[in-house]
Amino acid sequence: MTATATVHDVTMRFREHTALDGVSTTIEQDTITGLLGRNGAGKTTLMQLLTGHRVPSQGRVEVFGGRPYENDDVLRRICFIKEGQRYPEQFRVRDALAAAATLFPDWDEDLAQSLMRDFDLPAKRTVKKLSRGMNSAVGIIIGLASRAPLTLFDEPYLGLDAVARQLFYDRLLADYAEHPRTIVLSTHLIEEIADLLERVILIDRGRVLLDTDAESLRDSALTVSGPSAAVQAFAGRHELLHTETLGGHSRAVVRLGPGADGEDARAAGLAWEPTKLQQLVVAMSLQTATDQSAPPSATSPRLEEVPR
Amino acid sequence: MGRPAGPGVNEDGGPIFRQVATQIENAIVDGSLPEESQAPSSNELAAFHRINPATAAKGLNQLVADGVLYKRRGVGMFVAPGARDQLLKRRRSEFADQYVRPLLTEAHKLGISAAELAAMIDREEDRR
Structure with missing residues (x-):
């Protein structure tokens, strides 16, 4: 191209x-x-x-x-x-x-x-x-x-x-x-x-x-859910972007390693669905927010509007 | 679906280009798109499903690669002779994998025997 x-x-x-x-x-x-x-x-x-x-x-x-x-x-x-x-x-x-x-x-x-x-x-x-x-x-x-x-x-x-x-x-x-x-x-x-x-x-x-x-982005991330231990084990083999847990049940947004797909999640005993673009964007943006040592809200001023 | 309106395609059914291809296959299997008839163009598919035209074109090209559609230069894509039989054959071979095995898995989970399952299928068939 x-x-x-x-x-x-x-x-x-x-x-x-x-x-x-x-x-x-x-x-x-x-x-x-x-x-x-x-x-x-x-x-x-x-x-x-x-x-x-x-x-x-x-x-x-x-x-x-x-x-x-x-x-x-x-x-x-x-x-x-x-x-x-x-x-x-x-x-x-x-x-x-x-x-x-x-x-x-x-x-x-x-x-x-x-x-x-x-x-x-x-x-x-x-x-x-x-x-x-x-x-x-x-x-x-x-x-x-x-x-x-x-x-x-x-x-x-x-x-x-x-x-x-x-x-x-x-x-x-x-x-x-x-x-x-x-x-x-x-x-x-x-x-x-x-x-x-x-x-x-x-x-x-x-x-x-x-x-x-x-x-390719559409196929690159999954939202998996199931018993927390199984979700964690699965996420450990891929890239965990975001996770939520309630009781012993977890839901995680995971970026898949090469060649992996939903069948791998099913084989691990997890329910899965493709992650929508919006969920992926949110999960990735939140991940970088937690990666930063400074508090996120204090370091994201909207200074783009500053006139020259 | 987050968007305001429209038919769209199934959000959970794999890559969009694959879903576009599957819908055309369905139309061929159920006879609404007969052999030698013209398939929708990538622009028509893009407008109908509200997807990028490149994605729609990818779905059509997949069907050409599978021998389900063929190109007439400058005119468009047409359903290949024998496409319906070819699709039926493929879907029959996938039927056990896609439907029977998950059905048995769930039945075992619930303690439903194969005999009970067969009886259920007979009952449902009678009801149709």
């Missing part, structure tokens, strides 16, 4: 806070990649680096073979829908879309119009008078209709209800299938998007915990 973007040993510091710490990853071309992690993990910072909104303190970021920062050749191929993005208040919805149409060379006006109808957006209403959900819908329409070769959505659905989110997923999948391009999607609603993803990058405290294809 070819890479749309490569991030090589990137560190990003804001005053004393290190938002990204020696991060290396690639965003594969024409995939939908999920960028997952807790608040303050560094997701937004990584997206800002990929889109030339920031320059790394150390390391190298390359997108479409060039550095993105102040590089028009790269930037016109990128569309970044930020979390809670606000458009100029006096603009009507149609003005915001018209402005976007001039920015993106691959803009598809028909798609924009059909999405406007799907999301029931009033074209003549000013941005100032939009609800939060409507404002998010404007971002989603711009992100999809831009057809940008690299499109990033950072928590795009503030205020969107379940129906509108489903609409977003369906239209994203349909348009991506017709016009393959590189999509990066950051969200906390992991279970909702799990099956849409081809690649998963999990970051925690500025480091990459997981960087893999979604399908």
